[in-house]
Every structure is written in structure tokens, then in C-alpha cells.
Amino acid sequence: MEIYNKIVSIIEDVADIPQSDINENSLLIDDLDLASLEILAIVSKIEEEFSVSITEKELLAVESVADIVKLLETR
Amino acid sequence: MLDFIKIIEEFGNMTAFKSLAGKDSFELSYNEYLKEVSFCAYNLNRTFGDLRGRHIGLLCESNIDYTIIMLALVFSRAVVIPINSYESTDNISHIINDSETEAIIIDKEYQEKISIDVPQYNKATLLVHSNLMTLTDFSEDEADNPLFIIYTSGTTSLSKGVVLTVANQFGVKKQIINSDFMGGPDALPGMKIYNNFPFYHVAGIVALLGSLECGCTLYLSANPKNILFDLDGESIDVGFATPAVLKLWKKAIKRGNTSRLGGLNLVATAGAKIDRETVDAFLNNGIRFCQFYGMTETGGNVTCNFDIGNHIESVGLPIPGVNLFIQDEEICISGQQIMQGYYNNYKETDKCLRGGVIHTGDLGYIDQDGYVYITGRKKNLIILSSGENVSPEELEKMLYKCDSIVECKVYESIDRIVAGVFAPKEYHEDIREYVSDLNKTLPLYKRIHNIEFTTEEFEKTASGKIKRH
Numbered sequence A: 001m002e003i004y005n006k007i008v009s010i011i012e013d014v015a016d017i018p019q020s021d022i023n024e025n026s027l028l029i030d031d032l033d034l035a036s037l038e039i040l041a042i043v044s045k046i047e048e049e050f051s052v053s054i055t056e057k058e059l060l061a062v063e064s065v066a067d068i069v070k071l072l073e074t075r
Numbered sequence B: 001m002l003d004f005i006k007i008i009e010e011f012g013n014m015t016a017f018k019s020l021a022g023k024d025s026f027e028l029s030y031n032e033y034l035k036e037v038s039f040c041a042y043n044l045n046r047t048f049g050d051l052r053g054r055h056i057g058l059l060c061e062s063n064i065d066y067t068i069i070m071l072a073l074v075f076s077r078a079v080v081i082p083i084n085s086y087e088s089t090d091n092i093s094h095i096i097n098d099s100e101t102e103a104i105i106i107d108k109e110y111q112e113k114i115s116i117d118v119p120q121y122n123k124a125t126l127l128v129h130s131n132l133m134t135l136t137d138f139s140e141d142e143a144d145n146p147l148f149i150i151y152t153s154g155t156t157s158l159s160k161g162v163v164l165t166v167a168n169q170f171g172v173k174k175q176i177i178n179s180d181f182m183g184g185p186d187a188l189p190g191m192k193i194y195n196n197f198p199f200y201h202v203a204g205i206v207a208l209l210g211s212l213e214c215g216c217t218l219y220l221s222a223n224p225k226n227i228l229f230d231l232d233g234e235s236i237d238v239g240f241a242t243p244a245v246l247k248l249w250k251k252a253i254k255r256g257n258t259s260r261l262g263g264l265n266l267v268a269t270a271g272a273k274i275d276r277e278t279v280d281a282f283l284n285n286g287i288r289f290c291q292f293y294g295m296t297e298t299g300g301n302v303t304c305n306f307d308i309g310n311h312i313e314s315v316g317l318p319i320p321g322v323n324l325f326i327q328d329e330e331i332c333i334s335g336q337q338i339m340q341g342y343y344n345n346y347k348e349t350d351k352c353l354r355g356g357v358i359h360t361g362d363l364g365y366i367d368q369d370g371y372v373y374i375t376g377r378k379k380n381l382i383i384l385s386s387g388e389n390v391s392p393e394e395l396e397k398m399l400y401k402c403d404s405i406v407e408c409k410v411y412e413s414i415d416r417i418v419a420g421v422f423a424p425k426e427y428h429e430d431i432r433e434y435v436s437d438l439n440k441t442l443p444l445y446k447r448i449h450n451i452e453f454t455t456e457e458f459e460k461t462a463s464g465k466i467k468r469h
Helices: A002-015 A036-050 A056-060 A065-073 B004-009 B030-048 B064-075 B089-098 B108-113 B166-170 B202-213 B224-228 B243-254 B276-283 B346-352 B392-399 B425-441
Strands: B015-020 B026-029 B055-059 B079-082 B103-106 B120-122 B146-152 B160-165 B192-195 B217-221 B238-240 B266-269 B288-295 B300-305 B322-327 B330-335 B357-366 B372-377 B407-413 B416-422 B450-454
Touching: A002 A036, A002 A065, A002 B243, A036 A065, A036 B224, A036 B243, B004 B030, B004 B202, B015 B030, B015 B064, B026 B030, B030 B064, B055 B064, B055 B089, B064 B079, B064 B202, B089 B146, B103 B108, B146 B166, B146 B202, B160 B166, B166 B202, B192 B202, B202 B217, B202 B288, B202 B300, B217 B224, B224 B243, B243 B266, B243 B276, B276 B288, B300 B322, B322 B357, B346 B357, B392 B407, B392 B416, B392 B425, B425 B450
Parallel strands: B015 B217, B055 B079, B055 B103, B079 B146, B103 B120, B192 B217, B192 B238, B238 B266, B266 B288, B416 B450
Antiparallel strands: B015 B026, B146 B160, B288 B300, B322 B330, B330 B357, B357 B372, B407 B416
16 A cells, blocks of 8 residues: 555656546556656656666556556565 | 867866766766767777768667767767667667668667667777777768768658758757847856757757757756656756656646756747647746757757747747748748758658758748747648657558457547547447557557547548548
8 A cells, every 4th residue: 555655646746636536547548648758757756766677668568556556566 | 060079179177968867966077078979989990990971870868878979979970870769669670771770889778679680789888988089070071971860750650761961960050049048158158958858859969969069068867767856956047858848847836846947947848839838837937938949850940939928829030040931831941951851762852852942841920020830730740749750640550450440540639649430339348458458569659548439430531531630
């Protein structure tokens, strides 16, 4: 849950989307309508906060908030 | 030709670059920077021998190292093919084949993007401190030699290589900032400019050369993804950024995070049209705004608008050396900086470049003060706020591989890519899945955000083509 909360607050911070509009199943493109640059900025902040590195291949497979959570849980 | 090396040598110990990477940030003076380029030129010569006229690709992260290698290649007289690292593997193969690239200088992490047989050289080996190579400026005899082949998405599905010559980039001193606007010519040396235009894009190349020619300090993110966080705690004067970045900055202002803009007092943008709300967000916060207009084919920007308050919708006045006029509503451009043509593609060149004039495909007009306005596009091309051009036909071809799609047309709506699809209702779910899978194979900027289904076929033109508008 802690990972999820952190991700949601990063999305809110970068893309100015209220946390109440985001849930675990939110799709980054279809639901949150994030622009490609917003996704990159979010990933960059996640990499910094979680001290991880996310490859382009991993990023391509990410569709939803839950996908990011799963990706970080495996680290 | 411009004595570029001589000019920048004179800036000596002034700061040329600051690379932003948190605690690993560092600065380089003009002297130190030129030394790095000279080391690299020596290493290139050791690796390749004489590079004159040889086609070398560059597929690296767009940061300070990129600029060192690019300038070392340029002053070794190679023809540089800068490759967009976000491109798909297939498009990168096309670029390498089409441009007849004989070798690629590459960042380790991009190696898996190359699927064809071409010699690759790790960039790190070319940046080691070895011996210095003397860098010499271009002579008049070299004016028409190709310098860059930059690939750009056209209206057809395959990108085309724009050939820019020595004269296009070193013909005259660049005017990236109107010095009158910033307090006179003396204000430019030492001015701190943050640049986020990638160096595989002509806007990045112009920002690099223009900044160095004026003695400015160029701030670059070591990792360009960090655009939103790198300037926190820095103090800069000007931000060069794509409209997409400006939208992110606008959100940062709205949320009270203005420190993320590094205290800049001018933002300058190009690549796509910017909305009024974004412009106002900056102006209302005491940040001046400048809009450039140009394309790869015109060798970079051909207009700039420093008076956005009075001409808000305009892309500005033509810059010195550019002749801009309207023919049949289309913006046409001539001047020393326009491209030589598309590489090995006479048919496409003839469509765009006739009698030394670039037919931009943009529709527009010039007002009584000489300010240029863009009203639409003649050609079918999506231009996103990220500055990326996307060919609708390329995406439509991919969509037609799904048998359930009877007809489709791809277009832009509110800065997002939308696919209009005609198909029987029972196939809509399958098509959604197909598009979702397709998106996973596409670079982020090319992804289809929405599908608009219709159960009636699209309206057609007299020749039977689907009507775009």
C-alpha cells in the first residue's frame, strides 16, 4: 500500500491529477490521459524515490498504476 | 563560413556548459569543452581514419556527451546522422539503411535497438582523454558539403532524411535570442540557458550552436527525463523547451512549485503550436514568452516572436537571412539555411523544394506589421506538443493489419492521437485489445489514446479516399 500511495502522490505532483481521480486500475493513457512526457517525468521521479532503474522495455509493458506497483514490488 | 571555433575559443574561461545530475553535476568552461571535443576528434581519427564525407550515426542519450561527439564528428568532416532514441527498432533500421550509415556511435543501453548488421562503437571509448586534434573551421569551398542527415516523419509512412549542409548551419551567426529584447548584445555572453530540445532534433542543434556562438552557458540534464526536477535550486535566465515541457511547467506553477523552473525569466519554444492558456500561465507569473517557428527542412527556426503580448497567436517575424512569403495561402521559405534536399529521394524533394524555395505545407498569412500566423496544414501530418511529427498513414497501416477494422483514420484531438474506426459493433472489444497490444509496441509519443468507433463508413473524397476533415 505504501508503494501505491507514493506512486499516486507522484502522479498528482507531476500531472496535477487529484488523488481521488486515481485508483489502482487506472490506465495511464486511457484513463489518466497522461502525455508521453508526463509518463517519463513520473518514471524519473519514481526511479529517484525508490532508487531503482526502469528500462525502456519495462516501461513499454506498463499500462496501469497497478503495473507500476507490481514492477516495484519485484525489486 | 562562420569561424565557429575561433569565435568560441575567445570565450576562454567562461562557462560553456553545466550538466545537471544532482550531486554529480559539473561545469565545463569553453576552453575545457573545446579540449573535450579535440580529444574526441583524435579518438575518432584513431578509430575510423579520415572521416571526410563518411556517414556516421549517433544513437546516444541527448546530453553533454552527445554534443561533444557530434561536434567532433562535424569538425572531422563526417556526415552526422542523429538518431531519435525513442524511435522503434524498425524505423531505426530504415534510417540506417536509407542514409547509408556505415557505423554507429552508441550508448550501451540502446544497443538492443539495432536489429541490423552495422558496426557499433561504444561512445565511452571515444570520450577518453588521449591526444588533442586541432579543430579547423569550415572554408567557403566546403559550403555545400553535407553536414547532417536528420530524419523526419513525413506524410508517407517512412521517415525522410533531410540533408543540411555546412552553409545551412555555419553560413551566418545564429540568432537564438533577440539581444534587443534582453538588454543589448552584451547581455548574451554568460546568459544561462536551459535546453531540453534533443540534439537529434534540428531545434537542439540550433540551440547548441547558437548558444555557443553567443558565449552563453548551456544547462543540460544528464538524463533528459529529469526535466521537471533538475532546475530545482538552480538559477537560470532562459528555458528552451518543447510545448509539452511548457505544459508540465505550467502545472508546476499551478501547484506552487515554481522553484522547479530555476527562476527563469524567459521561456522559448518551437515544434508545435502552444495554447493561449499555457502562454498566459507564464506571462501572468512575470515570465516572458518567445515562440519560434521552423522545420528540419528549413535548417531550424525561420521566425521568432519576442513580442507575444501584442501578437499572441503569431510565430513572429522572419529572422535575418530568411525570405518568407505566402503563395496560394502556403508559407514558403528561401534563404541560405534551407536544406539541400531529402537524401536519395528526388521525388519527395521535388514536392517540397522547388527553385530554391521550401513549400512548408503550413497555411498562413502575414499581418501588416510583418508578423507571421499559421492557420492550418496542407499536408496530412500530426504535430504533437512534444514536437514529434507523426504520420497518420503509418498508424493506419498498422491498424489495417487487424482484420476486424473495415476503415480507419488517425487524427489529433487536444494534443492526443485518436483512431476513428469503422467496424461492426461485435468486433469493438477485439479491436480495443488489438490497439492496446499495438500501443505496447509503439514509442510513447506515437500511442493511440482513444478509439472513436462508428458503425457507418467514413465520408469519401471524389477519388474514393477517406476525407480527413
